[in-house]
Amino acid sequence: MARSPVGNDEGGLKKGPWTPEEDRKLINYIQKHGHGSWRALPRHAGLNRCGKSCRLRWINYLRPDIKRGKFSDEEEQIIINLHSVLGNKWSAIATHLPGRTDNEIKNFWNTHLRKKLLQMGIDPVTHRPRNDHLNLLATLQQLLAAANLVSTNWDQELAKIQLLNYLMPFNSPTPINLPPTMEASMNFLGLPSLIRDNHHHHQLPDQLHLNYSPLEGLVNCSDPTPILGNSMDMNGHEVAIENNKIDMRKFDDSYNFPSPNLLPALVCASPTGQAAAVNQMENKIDPNEISNSYSASTNFNGCWDEFVDDEADHSDWIDVLE
DNA sequence: AAACCTTGCAACCGCGAGTGC
DNA sequence: GGCACTCGCGGTTGCAAGGTT
Numbered sequence: 001m002a003r004s005p006v007g008n009d010e011g012g013l014k015k016g017p018w019t020p021e022e023d024r025k026l027i028n029y030i031q032k033h034g035h036g037s038w039r040a041l042p043r044h045a046g047l048n049r050c051g052k053s054c055r056l057r058w059i060n061y062l063r064p065d066i067k068r069g070k071f072s073d074e075e076e077q078i079i080i081n082l083h084s085v086l087g088n089k090w091s092a093i094a095t096h097l098p099g100r101t102d103n104e105i106k107n108f109w110n111t112h113l114r115k116k117l118l119q120m121g122i123d124p125v126t127h128r129p130r131n132d133h134l135n136l137l138a139t140l141q142q143l144l145a146a147a148n149l150v151s152t153n154w155d156q157e158l159a160k161i162q163l164l165n166y167l168m169p170f171n172s173p174t175p176i177n178l179p180p181t182m183e184a185s186m187n188f189l190g191l192p193s194l195i196r197d198n199h200h201h202h203q204l205p206d207q208l209h210l211n212y213s214p215l216e217g218l219v220n221c222s223d224p225t226p227i228l229g230n231s232m233d234m235n236g237h238e239v240a241i242e243n244n245k246i247d248m249r250k251f252d253d254s255y256n257f258p259s260p261n262l263l264p265a266l267v268c269a270s271p272t273g274q275a276a277a278v279n280q281m282e283n284k285i286d287p288n289e290i291s292n293s294y295s296a297s298t299n300f301n302g303c304w305d306e307f308v309d310d311e312a313d314h315s316d317w318i319d320v321l322e
Numbered sequence: 323a324a325a326c327c328t329t330g331c332a333a334c335c336g337c338g339a340g341t342g343c
Numbered sequence: 344g345g346c347a348c349t350c351g352c353g354g355t356t357g358c359a360a361g362g363t364t
Contacts, residue, residue, distance in 0.1 A: 017332075017358095039349065055350080056333065091352060102352075107331050327363070334356070341349080 014048045018057050022047060026054055027062055060103045067099025071108055079105060080113060084127040 018026075029045035035058065038051035047054060060066075071079070075097055082093045090102035090109075097105065109124075117124040 015334075037349080051349085052335090052351095053333080059351095060332075088353065103332080106353075111330055325364085327361100329361075330359095332356105332358095335354085337352090337354105339349105339351085341347105343345105343347090 012048070013042075013050050013053075015053070018061075022049070023057070023062060026058060030058060030062075056103075060101045063101075065099055066101065071100075071112075075100070076113065079109065080117070080127075083109065083113075083124075087125075 025045050025047055029041065033044070035041055035055070038055045041047075041051055041054050042049045045054070049057075078096060079093060082096055086092050088106075090106045094100055094102040094105050114124040117127070121129055123129070
């Protein structure tokens with residue numbers, strides 16, 4: 001899997017994939033003399049390549065300490081964590097992963113991790129829950145997945161009300177009111193209550209502990225500041241965050257639930273919530289896929305279909321989704 | 323089974339930083 | 344300070360392989 005030979009450039013230097021013979025020459029030369037000046041290396045090594053190409057080949061492929069093969073879960077987590085702090089500083093990230101090259105990490109990010117985060121409803125640039133139409137879909141899945149998470153007697157109509165309420169702000173003149181406080185809302189949804197300790201902290205229930213920070217969803221999506229200690233909540237209040245505990249003292253009745261900010265973090269809590277209705281183009285939405293994943297992973301089959309069938313009432317936002 | 327589409331990734335390109343004269 | 348040169352980084356390309364229609 002490589003570029004096809006492009007032929008010689010105007011300087012007569014070869015481009016394209018390296019042959020085994022070229023690799024052998026490069027390895028032999030560097031093992032004997034070190035790379036020294038990359039510019040001078042190809043001439044000394046008998047290679048009809050530019051120094052840049054030699055350097056790239058050595059660093060990304062021929063170096064003896066290169067670790068090939070799939071990235072482990074641990075490596076994956078390290079990359080995600082470092083990327084949230086460093087951004088696209090691939091070489092800096094690579095220094096924390098012995099044997100991995102910046103190019104390899106960059107490719108892995110672009111082909112796997114980026115998509116994975118998108119599917120989780122997380123913006124791969126800011127590492128925060130996405131707050132756009134696409135994220136809405138992830139949120140829809142979360143509502144369903146969250147329901148599945150706790151549902152022994154989950155009421156389908158209630159689920160649909162929640163679903164509708166989340167969607168309605170797009171165009172509904174009469175949104176359904178939700179319980180005013182987050183805690184009450186969780187009760188309303190049948191989710192386990194937050195555990196309050198004697199310091200007025202609330203601990204997220206075990207069911208909602210995630211691989212990805214569950215606290216991400218409780219802060220302002222528009223604030224790009226990484227979460228390091230205190231952060232702002234959705235209403236602009238400072239929220240103290242410490243060891244997965246949230247200081248709830250500043251939460252007030254203006255909190256609504258479900259919130260577009262909270263829900264994305266729930267995606268990965270569900271073992272079935274990973275299937276996303278998001279394709280590679282990021283902006284195309286396939287309602288059939290949504291329907292299928294709902295049917296497969298939730299206990300309210302047909303919810304979407306029923307919803308779509310009732311198009312007369314919801315045509316505007318169905319258009320938005322489609 | 324052929325055509326088309328998607329995915330994975332090696333390699334290229336352009337640019338900026340660093341260095342020496 | 345200005346210039347030339349080298350190196351390293353990040354973004355992008357383009358093709359083979361695999362998957363889907």
